[in-house]
Amino acid sequence: MIIKSMSGVIAASILALASVTATAQVAAVPSDTVERVVHICNVCHGLGGKDGMEGTPNLAGQPAAYFAQQLRYFRTQKRADANATGDMWSISVLLDEPMVEGLADYYEAQTPVPGKAGNAALMEQGKRIYHQGIPASNVMACSACHGENGEGGTVFPRLAGQHAEYTVAQLKEFLTKLRPHGSVMSEREAKHLTKDEMRAVAAYLQAK
Ligand code: HEC
Ligand code: HEC
Structure with a gap:
């Protein structure tokens, strides 16, 4: 309030x-x-x-x-x-x-600051998803668009250092009509991620 x-x-x-x-x-x-x-x-x-x-x-x-x-x-x-x-x-x-x-x-032009590290196992799982995707569920590696270090570029947002709860919230928004996402982009990835996988990738990114 x-x-x-x-x-x-x-x-x-x-x-x-x-x-x-x-x-x-x-x-x-x-x-x-x-x-x-x-x-x-x-x-x-x-x-x-x-x-x-x-x-x-x-x-x-x-x-x-x-x-x-x-x-x-x-x-x-x-x-x-x-x-x-x-x-x-x-x-x-x-x-x-x-x-x-x-x-x-x-x-x-502002220098970003990494956030807090979370649970190590969760971050490790997130790291795998971020860099390798989940081939079995058709999830592309996030790094393909968001950069090797989550730095983003042009129309691809920076994800590194972002608050984990904000990242999870946006992944869920992409499943609704409440947030535009260009053409396909993260919508397709979000659709195939479980809530736990979203939390894992968000935890990994927060500390980057
Ligand atoms: C094919 C390219 C592509 C891939 C692969 C991709 N994204 Fe994205 N993502 C985008 C684009 C483009 C946007 C910006 C959409 C917009 O303009 O609102 C975006 C936006 C986002 C946002 C919102 C960021 C913010 O600051 O609000 C999050 C979170 C995100 N992506 C997470 C992921 C994750 C996690 C993965 C891997 C599982 C992933 N993306 C894979 C292209 C991609
Ligand atoms: C009263 C609090 C508040 C103020 C003041 C505020 N913002 Fe925001 N801003 C937010 C919130 C909350 C969100 C997340 C919205 C969402 O989840 O869709 C946001 C999101 C954004 C985003 C999207 C970031 C992304 O990663 O997609 C941009 C850009 C932004 N704000 C720029 C600004 C600018 C520039 C100003 C000053 C002129 C400003 N904001 C002032 C609360 C605020």
């Missing part, structure tokens, strides 16, 4: 910033203006997007193209799970395209 009331304050702050910069609207937003908006993102996503609060993804090191696309999905209400509608819908409508791109470049 604190978060919900925070959203109102945050919306007001972004609007105030927007009115300051409206007259100076040019192709690219100056980096100090981007950094002032980042103070607002920090409230939930942690300083520099490095340690988001529970349910909130880390953003540091996220490839700019993927990042910007997600803000557009929120803004057009295409990404529509309960967590998104609560916070990111109201925030994203206040961000115009130059600001979206400024924020995407800012976060791509």
